[in-house]
Amino acid sequence: MHFDAQVHQMWEDIKQLKKERNAVILAHYYQRPEVQEIADYVGDSLELSRQAANTNADVIVFCGVHFMAESAAILSPDKTVILPVEKAGCAMADMVTAESLRAKKKEMPGAVVVTYVNSSAEVKAESDICCTSANAVKIIQSIPEDREILFVPDRNLGRYAAKQANREVVVWAGQCPVHDEITIEDVVKAKEQHPGAKLIVHPECPPEVADLADFVSSTSGLLRFARESEHREFIVGTEEGILHQLVKENPHKKFYILHQRKMVCPDMKYTTLPKLKESLENMNPQVSVPEGIRAKALKCLERMLNVK
Secondary structure (H helix, E strand, O other), rough: OOOHHHHHHHHHHHHHHHHHOOOEEEEEOOOOOOHHOOOOOEEEEEEEEEEHHHHOOOEEEEEHHHHHHHHHHHHHHOOOOEOOOOOOOOOOOHHHHHHHHHHHHOOOOOEEEEEEOOOOOOHHHHHEEOOOOOHHHHHOOOOEEEEEEEEOEEEHHHHHHHHHOOOOOOOOOEHHHHHOOOOHHHHHHHHHHHHOEEEEOOOOHHHHHHOOOOOOOHHHHHHHHHHHOOOOOEEEEEEOHHHHHHHHHHOEEEEEEEEOOOOOOHHHOOOHHHHHHHHHHHOEEOOOOOHHHHHHHHHHHHHHHOOO
């Protein structure tokens, strides 16, 4: 992908500010291409959580959405965590609150609460263990078989992980509006347009869509599959930001987004280079988590990171 002189100048300005602040820039795969290019690390939620925990920088700039920056603040309370655009949130994360989760836990005493990292710090604090789309199956498999499991908040990931782990799981009613909108009709149409392509999708897609896929995995898993596969064409069923890394890593392969309009997360696109630069200049907006909530949420995240 070609970037113009203005973008290159902005990158230089950001690099200088990053050096002055001793900052590290983390970017999710769904961010804009020019933001991914300036990041020190580009990854999915699990990879970036680990980078946040291990970095020696004084400042973590999280190019993603609010729950991701919160996770960094939970894991690294001694560091300044910046989210370039304060309103960058997650519709799925908003579908469960600490209050509603406490009420559900009363209905299911003794259940192990597995909470997708796409959730607020307050919800993590009410949970037993976190997971990401990359390790959800492994997390469910790690729970004793005699324990009931409540999976929060994504019903699609919960059902997929339960099926793969061969476990009974009660799922919350939440979903990702981007992935959940994809239908069987969308898949049929895409396959008609690209008959030789392999369908690879994220487990946040509805079960009936995942069942039609040639491969289902997290963003990092989809990238790995595309790299290692002998196939040359792929229909991609996740947020369109991943196309930048797919094309970059596989210049001789072809990638088609499953649905041009549906597969765009507006919150992931809020972060721009000017906003990133401005946040480093002003050291704002900062994201922090009250210590009482942070300590509880930390246990939830640490249990996830300790599952190998």
